[in-house]
Amino acid sequence: MPNNNKELTLSAPLSGPVLTLANVPDAVFASGAMGDGIAIDPLNDTLYAPCDGEVIHVARTGHAVTLRADNGAELLLHLGLDTVELQGDGFSMLVKEGARVSNGQPLLRYDVDKVALRCKSLVSLLVITNGEHFQARPITLKGVKVGEPLLHILAKAPGETQDDDQATGSEVFGQIRIAHRGGLHARPAALIRQTAQGFKSRSRLHFQGKSASCDSVMGMMGLAITEQAQVHVSCRGSDAEAALQALLATLSTALAEEAHAEAPAIKPQRGIAEAGVLQGVCAAPGLVTGPLVRLDGIQLPQDAGGHDAEEQRQRLDSALSQVSGEIHLTLENAKARRHRDEEAIFSAHLALLEDPVLLDAAHLFIKQGSAATHAWNRSIEAQCQVLQQLGSTLLAERANDLRDLRQRVLRVLLGEAWQFDVAAGAIVAAQELTPSDLLQLSAQGVAGVCMAEGGATSHVAILARGKGLPCLVALGDALLAQAPGKMVVLDADGGRLELTPTAERLAQVHQEQVRQTSRRAEQQTLAHTPARTLDDVAVEVAANVASCGEAAQALANGADGVGLLRTEFLFVDRHTAPDEEEQRQAYQAVLHAMGDKPVIIRTIDVGGDKQLDYLPLPTEANPVLGLRGIRLAQVRPQLLDQQLRALLQTRPLSRCRILLPMVTEVDELLHIRQRLDAIGAELGLSERPQLGVMIEVPAAALLAEQLAEHADFLSIGTNDLSQYTLAMDRDHAGLAARVDALHPALLRLIAQTCAGAAKHGRWVGVCGALASDPLATPVLIGLGVRELSVSPPQIGAIKDRVRHLDAAQCARLSAELLNLGSAAGVRQACHQHWPLG
Template identity: 80%
Template structure:
């Protein structure tokens, strides 16, 4: 026979489904590569096929795994599912025998998808090259595949000299894609691209408008100034170039899931032209609010004069130590942000961490040190040079991102100079600076400042995002005149874009009085928050809280919540490499019930998919993620996930206080299927006290079918966030459309009215757990349309209860139905202000 041992081999996909790298397999043995190189597939079919021609070396006694020897000598383990050996062959039917010759694409085994999925740890299946010391596996694709699609190249390993030659002259592939990230390639999406590229051996570049940048460099990527929906070329060169290219194209074409405040169109960094007003500086509102207090000037760090001729090795060591110190600080900030589930801080400081390792910065600083500069001077100049590049690109958004570089400049310089953030700022002071950085803002918020104002800066900067999250009024683009001010007391009217430099004593008194009245009103509302929310004519409205953990549930109870209207269970599933088991889930759900005393808790089943991805649950890339595989649809594809969650929920006590809510339901059969499954699990677990089962109304189809759904559901809960975007056909995260996605649109109100009317036919109650429930202007409208439960943020419980107590439900009903005839959300809001003005 001919010697085929050096022949390259292309393996075809033995299963259909999303492809995973071994690192993403939820099993430490396979993920570590201990069994060999390879790839994984999360299967969507029920038959395993031969990836190539070869001989069957071994068939597992339990039928869950088969080993083939390919014609070129590569030995391939095909392992269906994880921990499936424990099934002892149940659900598997082997179609070949040991010693048999099989053809490429020949069926090897079949399995009962439902039976195996319900009993094994995961259906994720492996194709492992067990003699990896002799052969190398090179992925062809990391996208979803169908049986027979090209999946891996298998080549014999070569000597080190030849290997180096191959790496240098390896294949180069390229592709074109439009950038989906809002605002283009600024810091956060650039950090994602860098992270993606670093997962491969190949070197990749982006090419745009005659310029190129390495995907290893955040600064290089940002310097290309690629805008949203602009097309770039991606090239990858090296041993796994094809896989790297596909991963980068997917990362570039999938927008980050960011909060709506980040979706605002970039605001120019100069204040709008207004008539001159003596004693007033005009700026741009970055975070709303009104406050008065002493003006405190915050100066940037200054460097000592550098005489040059420093010992390069000493300076390199000093810079490395400073970088390590700052890296540790940022990692601590990130850890705290993750613990507090502050997604804004996580995204911002993760980008800072990537910038700290950027070769464009480090190489420039190293070169200056080699030429005799001090580490302080070298670092400062390398940052300044890159800031200048970003500011000259003509993009306000990228100019604002230069502030992140200046933040790192200051932090590293402080570490080099042995200084700390040392400002002692009076409580309630209004801080003035040329431009504050994200780390400055964290320090300032801890010191209890009243507000922020900057000569430069922008309304979409990372500082602005953090200021809004901290509730700190903030004005930017006030001009250099700000830095010349010495006033003791000023008024910062961020909503009006004004910094009043010479307020009269009466004006100061009025502002303080307004703030005092606001505080007193909130204190009164909070003191009454634990009472029932009854309208003037005696209609009881339950005011519950949206929470994501037992700690938030405890806060909600302390703030007067009548229950939990929405527990988002995703907090258990994200930021980890394996799914929580049944016991961990049960303990988490029980902790929330315990934290709420004797109040009811509505627990939404897992809502991932689309734009909410899990490392251990790979899903196909989708052109329209919010219209794809998510919510209850995912449970249909992966029923074992929902079954495990339902078992955990049925184990809590008392079950009478636990209500289960199903997301993304679009038809009655979906509800009936889950109800039947819930009934079967109750019988299996001998549970007699069955929890109530509700449906989320978050797609128009569900609202239009509310009467039919209410016949089989115990309650309905309206998710106005998704219902808004699906009804209006506007992505609520779209930069240009976010302000128009208003749940008080008459079309939304008609769907809410229809939902309430349909539920009333079967005497079911309706709640609202979307953002509209937290809008006091919407409270009378929702009550008038028939909503009887409002689930809001814990801090707003007292305010919403107070709002309810000043309303007449009959009048609300009469006036609300007239609002359905109006032409726009703006018209509805104007009518609400007239009928039910906010005090």
């Protein structure tokens, strides 16, 4: 019998740099869906047992093996990423299922060069697949050699008994053909487990006379289910039918990276010698060249101790107050520019700066005689160590936020300038940058950044993508050994930092940059002229904005109007609702900012997960399916009446268009039109603004013809329409990449919307993210969309795209796309029909 109470220390099964799962370039492993664990970028050619145990599963393709340790922990050892597709070529399994192995015993060997050239990455995983019973705590996050201590495994306290609901209720059955490339290996099994855990029912897979619980990744892998195999699924419990449908959908839908995969490029990965090149992970795309500049964190001298406690406490409190003020300014700037990512990140920083755990620890160190600098440093580092040992992706990222606060406060305490002394055009190298560092460097005009550590899902990566700053992470310590000042090429798309580029290579990169700059300049020059296709079909390119400042930017960038003004900016981050006059002034300011262009203003879309302090609503188990948009107006009609009254007082009304969110039936539209007419009559108005409906739920798309009879226009919100149609939360870590608005089902709904609107002579626009995707432009035009509302910087590029298209050809080819079976198929066809230049 396994001893589930016994702690276990796992030794390193490979030699090489250690990565947290957050830094693994694979969405399933990085999200934790597979389980908790650790990763190594291997430098050797043999995988060894990390402990004593029994081999309970050997992958038929020889790339993975699973052990059951003596304490009951099931340990998946997975060599490389996407290596299942090699079908065993390059691997030699040294053990068999059922064998007893000892710590340090060789399990499999592999041909380093052969495997590395053909797989996505050599990064290898050690994952606890029955993590509901165990937790992992890393011993080190630095490089290791085979046999060195790597991970502590601890048994969790016994949980509650299994829900009796699983043993009762009806049992339902279904069958499906497996869509995952390589069959049911580790990553798809993890997603199936994640799906099953969202329901109360007990679910099982059945294949060739054997079955396995969907709660067990190992059990499902042990069924050896191959690609395109027919599998039976059973679910028992009160929500069995819902669980069955969700599991069938997961089993029949390839992973996002599989669905979008093209033939893999043959390129070396980290750990494979390529002269003069460091391999890393792309955090933000781009190709740039420039001199390499090294940035180091603040290093404190030895603290002699014996400081005056009250004086040091005052110094620390003063520094904390100054940094708090700086962060408040950053927050206000982010809010003004509607940069939600920055706002969320620095709101978290402000909360951390005020955290009593940090402050109490620092004050205690000061009381014990430490200087304010050292007390703050010790407090931060202690918390970072705690967070990193928990093995959580989100908490590991929060450790970097703590280091950001460490740097900011120490700079104030030491009197150092906040600005880095870095020339514009430089490529910055650092151990790991913080969010504040990234913002400063971006403002100073650096060409790109690269880090020895860090992950592609970190806050720094998010900010780099938002700033359009090429960024590579996880390059390893070799980055920090490079001489500063040398000219390098940062090819973030290819995951490469080229340390010794030839003159020809530098010229090639420069030529590409000149070409892109010239094209952007040309696009901007023509951005203020109307966009017409080659066969003279007019397409309006408008802008999505959230303030009069953004509206002015949109007009300067050539917008034909505002396709979506989000009015939530008036209602959030305050304790009382804006009154009628404040709203009128805000809407009027946007109309003024847009000159003579039309402005579409969406009525308030809060509720559900977007709460207002002054409008308490009940907590909802499923916010995106709750009181949102027009539904909120139904329970708080005075809120919408006040907004309609403010909108009706803007001038000229002919340029003001009102858009209603989350409409699902015609009666909702008719009710709002009646309210608009009644309020207009109260105000003595003889005209009314145009009234449109957002098509963002499938019901509205299916009723487009009926809605168009009473609406003046329709505007498709592809973001919500995608998640509601595909039944996938676009914020779900494991599913977000699969919420693709080019899915044929979405295109069919768009086509039906355009056809329904055309019967009543109404125009259709798209204001969701799909409108900003140049690959989708010909499809949308072909389906009948005649207005695209995009982010202001993309206006010139989308207009340029329109001018190179033939609308008649787009219509013919788009009709064919409706018959394809996946978003990946649509994207591939789009690349063939309308290549991106």
